[in-house]
Structure formats: C-alpha cells, structure tokens
Amino acid sequence: MLERGGVPFSNANVSFLRNFHIALADTSPTSASQPFVSTDGVINARARVLGGGTCINAGFYTRANSELVNESYPWMEKQIVHQPKLAPW
Structure with a gap:
C-alpha cells in the first residue's frame, strides 16, 4: 500500500524531533500532515506523505511513583x- 504525497524526509518538521509539534499543526500544502474530521466529528490529522502515519505519530508514557503503584496493587x-468457589470433581 502506498499513501499519497511525496517523500517527507526533506521536511525539517518530520526529520527533527524538536519540530514534531509543528508537523501536526502545519496544514500547508507542503506539510506532512493533513487535517480531517472523522465521520463522528472528531478533528484530527493524518499523514500526507509516502510512508504513512509514522511520520507524524508519536507515543507518550509516564511512570507512576513506584510507592503509589505498590500500594495500589492490594487495593x-x-x-x-x-x-472462585471450587467444587470437587
């Protein structure tokens, strides 16, 4: 499967992590992202480059305080x- 658009790597907003936030906000004709509204009305951005959404996607995570996590398990x-109540065979 090929997605529409050109090669994104000459675009500084795609090639450099420090510009990641700009890639999502830039909807100009030369940007890597394109705004769209889903069928249920959610405003979002999708890739407009060869290679697809990995050019504009990222993952985020946080770690909880380990003491709080350890206290949470028993709760x-x-x-x-x-x-379960097990009956004899």
Missing part, C-alpha cells in the same frame, strides 16, 4: 479480584 485486588 485493586481487593476491589476486583476474587477467589
């Missing part, structure tokens, strides 16, 4: 985990 287990 969660108490809330949702249960031991």
